[in-house]
Amino acid sequence: MNIAAVLDELRSIAQLGLYYSKDPYDRERYERLMRLAVTDYASVTGLPEAEITERFRQEIGYVTPKVGCAAGVFNEQGQALLVKRSDDGLWGLPAGFCEVNQTPHENMKREVREETGLEVEVGSLVEVFSVMPGDYNQPNTLYALVFLCKVTGGVLTPSHETPVVGYYDHKTITEWHFDHGLRAERAYQYWLQQSE
Numbered sequence: 264m265n266i267a268a269v270l271d272e273l274r275s276i277a278q279l280g281l282y283y284s285k286d287p288y289d290r291e292r293y294e295r296l297m298r299l300a301v302t303d304y305a306s307v308t309g310l311p312e313a314e315i316t317e318r319f320r321q322e323i324g325y326v327t328p329k330v331g332c333a334a335g336v337f338n339e340q341g342q343a344l345l346v347k348r349s350d351d352g353l354w355g356l357p358a359g360f361c362e363v364n365q366t367p368h369e370n371m372k373r374e375v376r377e378e379t380g381l382e383v384e385v386g387s388l389v390e391v392f393s394v395m396p397g398d399y400n401q402p403n404t405l406y407a408l409v410f411l412c413k414v415t416g417g418v419l420t421p422s423h424e425t426p427v428v429g430y431y432d433h434k435t436i437t438e439w440h441f442d443h444g445l446r447a448e449r450a451y452q453y454w455l456q457q458s459e
Contacts, residue, residue, distance in 0.1 A: 267397025333358035335450025347427035355443035380420030
């Protein structure tokens with residue numbers, strides 16, 4: 264088990280203790296455990312302690328993995344619908360965290376619409392990708408659901424999150440957000456199988 268996974272486990276224990284414990288002495292211990300986890304997270308990820316603390320404080324209740332979704336959309340030439348993100352300037356599939364009270368398909372439609380201006384029909388689940396604590400300097404476990412999608416309407420439109428959107432040969436892109444290059448390739452291979 265790597266250090267980031269150990270820290271995520273400590274953070275989870277501290278967060279659950281703070282949520283459920285009423286005893287003031289136990290709460291002090293859980294707060295101390297949380298501070299230790301935050302300090303070590305900062306040294307491992309390079310993120311400021313205040314940012315890590317804020318991320319952790321936003322989670323209430325039982326700690327579970329984050330869930331996101333990403334769309335594999337291809338034109339007739341096999342080019343992938345890609346976005347250049349404003350937060351890190353890197354390329355990726357249209358993607359984002361899932362919102363509560365929405366199904367994975369509803370989340371996928373919303374993300375594609377928000378980031379590209381296109382409406383899609385959500386098809387098959389291509390793969391579930393796992394991002395573990397410490398991967399890409401992330402403090403949490405993340406499950407990313409990659410769906411094959413088909414455009415049904417809309418007009419390609421950049422957004423504040425994605426200032427560049429379009430269809431590109433994914434194999435020519437070298438600067439990917441997280442593991443989106445692998446996600447794009449797996450979606451492409453799945454699309455090829457479905458197109459046969």
